[in-house]
Amino acid sequence: MKTTILRALCAAVLLGASSSHALVFAINEGVTYRVPADEIRGKYAAIAADLSKLLRQPVQIEPIGDYPSLRQGLSDKAYDLAMVHPAHLSIEAIKKSGYKLVAVTKGFQGYAASFMVKADSPLKSLSDLKGLHLGAPDEDSITSWMVRATLRDALGDPKQVKYTYTRYQDAVPFFVENNLTNAGASASSAVVKDWQAKGGKVIGKSKAVPIKHVIASPNLAPDQVEQVRDYLLSLDGSEDGKKKLAPTKYQGFERYDEAAMLALGAWLGL
Incomplete structure (x- = not known):
């Protein structure tokens, strides 16, 4: 009986640890702009707090400044969520690592050289x-x-x-x-x-390519991905949401067809 109780307690502890495990939200602002890491954390603090409540797990903002680290992290599925400035790395993650396109950032759909x-x-x-x-x-x-x-x-x-x-x-x-x-x-x-x-x-x-994608790891359940998408799409629909967007200087987020994004990837040569 004592052994059974002990096993149950251990299982409960493990379950609690699992449920409190921090989800990593990687943020990349590109390599051709100068944005300090602490500034990036501050930009997304309110959004991360909301996502923590929504997903019932802590969400940790992790700025990723260089593309080799970002590419490796996406390949390893080390990021549960990622805001990816460079569309080619986002598309690679969708194509090769099972990530899902959650949303694109309004105001950056017409990015062209x-x-x-x-x-x-x-x-x-x-x-x-x-x-x-x-x-x-x-x-x-x-x-x-x-x-x-x-x-x-x-x-x-x-x-x-x-x-x-x-x-x-x-x-x-x-x-x-x-x-x-x-x-x-x-x-x-x-x-x-x-x-x-x-x-x-x-x-x-050049042809326009949407940048600044939010993508979700295959480690997240489909319903979690939908929760994140619904939250992001709703941000610009309320004054409270607009206040949380203000530090990012983004207008908001919107849906984008994943197949169309992959087609742009083919044009890029991916």
């Missing part, structure tokens, strides 16, 4: 870039994946262009201004707007 040249440049179209140098953000950034896919469509082979990569998007114009490259590519609306305001030209744009 613009190809910039100086005001007096003779270049007029993407086909004119053949054999020339192009400045672009980090080689593994979603922007550069979009750039290469666009140039593949325009030239038949993205290797027809020589690339000079830089960590940050706002460094790309420096290459063009100082004749280090013949053109530059950026998907930062602020960078492109500033370029055009100074008289610079845009000779082409």
Whole structure:
């Protein structure tokens, strides 16, 4: 009898430990923007608190600043939830690791790369870039994946262009201004707007790819995924929800067809 009671107590302790196990919500803000980890934790604190109550488990925000770590973590299913800025890594996780697309971030569905040249440049179209140098953000950034896919469509082979990569998007114009490259590519609306305001030209744009996806690990039950989706989609529908969105500076979240996302992945070359 004592043995039976002891086993029951051990089972209860284990069950309690399991139920309180923290779910990891990984956050990646991209590699081509400067965002401190503590700032990221603060942005999502209120949302994490709500998700903890909703899922009845602590939800721990884990900023992931570099893509190799993010890619490995997604491959290992180490993240129960993830906000993934680079669409190609999100799509890889859906395609290869069983993650589910929960939602995309409003205001980022039309993310597209613009190809910039100086005001007096003779270049007029993407086909004119053949054999020339192009400045672009980090080689593994979603922007550069979009750039290469666009140039593949325009030239038949993205290797027809020589690339000079830089960590940050706002460094790309420096290459063009100082004749280090013949053109530059950026998907930062602020960078492109500033370029055009100074008289610079845009000779082409890539196809739009939604970025900043929320994805869920196959470790989460389908009903948990739906709970998270319903919560995120409802945030911009109330004043309380808008206050919780305010630190993130996002308008809200919306559904996106997973098959359509995978089709964009095929275009990217995944």
